[in-house]
Amino acid sequence: MTAPSTQPTPTLADVARRAGVSTATVSRCLNTPDRVIEETRNRVLEAVRELGYSPNFGARALAAKRTNTIGAVIPTMENAIFARGLQAFQEELRLKGITLLVASSSYRADLEEEQIRTLVARGADGLFLIGAHRDPALYDFLNRRGIPTLAAWVHDPDAPVPTIGFDNHAAMLDLAREVIARGHRRIGVISAEQASNDRARARVAAIRAAMAEAGLGADTLSLVETAYGIDEGAAAFDTLMQRTPRPSVVMCGNDVLAVGAMGRAKETGYDVPGDVSITGFDDIELAKVCSPGLTTVHVPHRQMGTQAAQALVAMVAEGAPGQGQRLDTYVVLRGSLAPPRA
């Protein structure tokens, strides 16, 4: 497998000769297969396979201005937070014959920048990013290179690129109002690091806003910032429950943290929701499967992914400016939230 090839690499012309068609036809088969009749396409792909031909960047750039590749950078591949939305994004690209290449940045801005530059260097026609807040120099770079870029998981009309997502502040505000309406006054919050995460910032700000509405002093909010993860959620729960006053509810920045907190609550003998209520954000599978079920914010992941793909493809194909879009979220009430014990 590993010895570098000694045979000459087959060319587009070799494929054309073998298939008995023009090189232009071969290019069309590779770049816009739907514009070639099936019989011809099959003959060409057969020749591609037999010769082991692989179009390289140069050849495809000549054949068509595009590589039919879209790049995405997501913060993490673990915990399925972005999985369903990304799957829907890919399925939609698929219908248009476009391949998705994904990199994951571990929530690190420096890695994300490196991966964006790599995807551009590898010929991505467009980029799909999570969240809109990043170094303006990076947006300048993408602008200069003319790479259509779209951001999801947020909706921010003022962002430098079109955003298709939801209003993280409004979504968490709805949930915080439900929590406060049930009588909770001592509110614990487990959030992702806010500095590098605009979604996390908006969600924490929304909880503060709901508390202010209800006349609750900011001193009754007890915050822990941590990395996303089940174990991190468990550790943060311990920290919060050791503080005075002890929170009657723990609102988590996402479902993964919440499930970690709930597991830890059981291990340490706290009844949920009797002793402490717990809420999440995202409504991923974990939220339905854990018991009690997790009260959370439902995010339309599939819809977000599908519409983002349609918008980004239009930006790439037609040089369209790109339409941002705000999607609706709603609170899902399950057993993990109840009024605090008197």
Place this chain on the structure above:
Amino acid sequence: MTAPSTQPTPTLADVARRAGVSTATVSRCLNTPDRVIEETRNRVLEAVRELGYSPNFGARALAAKRTNTIGAVIPTMENAIFARGLQAFQEELRLKGITLLVASSSYRADLEEEQIRTLVARGADGLFLIGAHRDPALYDFLNRRGIPTLAAWVHDPDAPVPTIGFDNHAAMLDLAREVIARGHRRIGVISAEQASNDRARARVAAIRAAMAEAGLGADTLSLVETAYGIDEGAAAFDTLMQRTPRPSVVMCGNDVLAVGAMGRAKETGYDVPGDVSITGFDDIELAKVCSPGLTTVHVPHRQMGTQAAQALVAMVAEGAPGQGQRLDTYVVLRGSLAPPRA
């Protein structure tokens, strides 16, 4: 964002001039940063940022034979089945300054082939694939192109590429023996489509082997094949429970199917494990979080990802033949498995 760039694209020489270093130094900073002293590296990266320079395939191919990009194709990004292993794989590559680009094939062999060819066309130095069974023509192609390739999630010394993973047959055999030892005789199985999935085939074969050991006729095995997914697991559970004889245990091809089956069992009034036992495979978060806890096979996902990255990097960097490796799995007994009611 979308207007194609009109300014001239900055070159390696522009960066070198701005940073006051040689182009060779710029190349080293981009390709082997650890071989450049920090002060110089920072000055160069600063110039790269200011100019919006992005090394293209050509420039990097000149600067070094490699692109420092590894490609991976996984069957799905949903359900976190491959997430932890892939995360560990990426973290290990990260330590070596290599970027990982991932495509997901939706368990479709034709899409996987297309994505493999795309990753090669985009300059991937090496490939990480799941499972070893695929069209020999595809392995020929990778061989001719001299692309080091490694397969994980299976261990098969006879595979055309090195494999780092576990023995799916032995792993499921261990679990099936535990199930049968508890007195189960009517065994229901929910499996992924076996045709395109060598892991699924090995796991079902292992259950049959354990039954044969115990003198159970093949007719007491009741099998449903379905796509991986929570909902699919739920639907398959319904199908199995309507058959006669009704199974006393439902062994699932992975934890996602098992959690779907367990949820459906509760909805339809079956006590788990009182009325029916349920088992999974993988030991992902879902298995610990659901209640009762899921009896499953623990797969060393992180170890598999880390060792696969180390082996593949050695294949790429040194043209090493590549060492396959078998990792151990073990059965995790949780509340979802118990003896059948008399």
